[in-house]
Amino acid sequence: MASLELKIEAKAKQLGLGPIGIIKPQAMEGYIHRLFERMLRVPNGEKLHRGFLELFDVRQAYPWAKSIVVTYADNSIYYLPNVARKHFGKFFLTDNRYNINAPARKMIASLTAFMEGLGIRTSWNEHPGVTGLRWAAQEAGLGIIRRNNFFFSRRAGSYVSLTGWVTDTDMELRSTHKEEPCPEDCSLCIEACPTGSLSAPFTMNMATCISCANSYTDSTAIDDHKLNVLTGSWLYGCDNCQDACPFNQITGYSTEIDFPGLMELDHYLYPEIIADLDYEDINDFIRPKFFYIKSESLWRWRLNAINVLINTGSSDCTRILKKLLKDPFEIVRRRAQNALELLGS
Ligand code: SF4
Ligand code: SF4
Structure with a gap:
């Protein structure tokens, strides 16, 4: 048996x-x-x-x-x-x-x-x-x-x-993995980390990791201008250290299988759209999927979108920033004002 x-x-x-x-x-x-x-x-x-x-x-x-x-x-x-x-x-x-x-x-x-x-x-x-x-x-x-x-x-x-x-049951089932270890001289993931959060193998500074900074609502990260710039095009998460890994090149995201609900959400996942959406829509459509940003901190989405719009030089950036000067949240209005000043608009 x-x-x-x-x-x-x-x-x-x-x-x-x-x-x-x-x-x-x-x-x-x-x-x-x-x-x-x-x-x-x-x-x-x-x-x-x-x-x-x-x-x-x-x-x-x-x-x-x-x-x-x-x-x-x-x-x-x-x-x-x-x-x-x-x-x-x-x-x-x-x-x-x-x-x-x-x-x-x-x-x-x-x-x-x-x-x-x-x-x-x-x-x-x-x-x-x-x-x-x-x-x-x-x-x-x-x-x-x-x-x-x-x-x-x-x-x-x-x-x-x-x-x-x-x-509660005494069981054990182990297999012997056959994955090759990281080559001794490889540091591609460390080099790919824009913030230096991954400063050495098996290390990661949560305070400066983009993936933590743009998803958890941490007040020190929010006003860190240098970190906001290094965030680049990442709105939520960051894959740089995974994408740089040569062992990951064999795996895909290239198939035709749809993840339930993702295609319906796709048109919301642009920084220009997120910066322009009503908070009610952000709460209804975006928040449930990306749960680290809670209902009470939806303004975080606006700050993330502002970072990406500026970092990627979006042609719509000035128009959106001016609109955000009337945002219900003071932190968003302040960031939009600062961004406009930086852009000289
Ligand atoms: S997720 Fe991004 S910021 Fe964080 S350690 Fe990896 S490359 Fe660096
Ligand atoms: S890039 Fe991949 S193989 Fe190279 S050290 Fe990093 S995790 Fe290991």
Whole structure:
């Protein structure tokens, strides 16, 4: 009779999820060492990374935990419109978190029900996940964490959506990944990072990472003029350190499979449109997909759009900035005024 591990693996495969790995909670030990390393390397690292400490030992939050099941969905199978991929991180365009229409979300629900049906108690959460999922996936042998910090699988490159469950059942299923490690002399991802946030392998300063700065609402990043300029054309997210990786060139986003709802949203994903849209429309159409910017901080979208309009030299920039002088939010009016002064308009 097949073991529980093999039954779960077979079900995941049937559902279309990536390979399954199962590790014991104590296999997360290396995660804490890497986290402390990063805290020391990055200015203000202890404060910036404190929140990740609780992801280390699942037995703190789930005293009944005996194993961690981890898998991923391949996001690289989807077609991405060109404008969207220029301004939005690819992961965010195909994010399944809080998206009940995402195929991966349905697969996750089915696998949860399947494990529960086998008599296994599970716990899963949408975000940030039950543990440090990149580390768990590496430990389980599903792939490796590359020097740009992203988990890499041969099947999907780094364009994956990891997910994991804590279970009350003593199980283990590890494979031996066959991914080549990063070449000793490669630093392409570090060179591609516009802000120097990725200053060394396995390092990343959240305070200066574009992907953090244009999605989390952090007041220090908002008024950092240098950072706003270095943001370039990124409205939400940043893929520079993933796109620069030679190992990622084999994976795609070139297929004809549509991600549910993305094409309908496509015409909203231009900086010119976002800067011009009513806040009600931003809240209804854009916010639900890109959930890091909350309803109470919708002005963040305007600031991001202003950055991109200026950085890319949009021909519509002056007209839009003048309109934003009447924005309901003082922070937007101030930024528009400053931008117009900078442009000499
Ligand atoms: S996401 Fe962008 S800013 Fe952040 S580390 Fe990577 S290249 Fe640098
Ligand atoms: S660009 Fe080079 S160093 Fe960076 S993750 Fe890819 S292979 Fe590794």
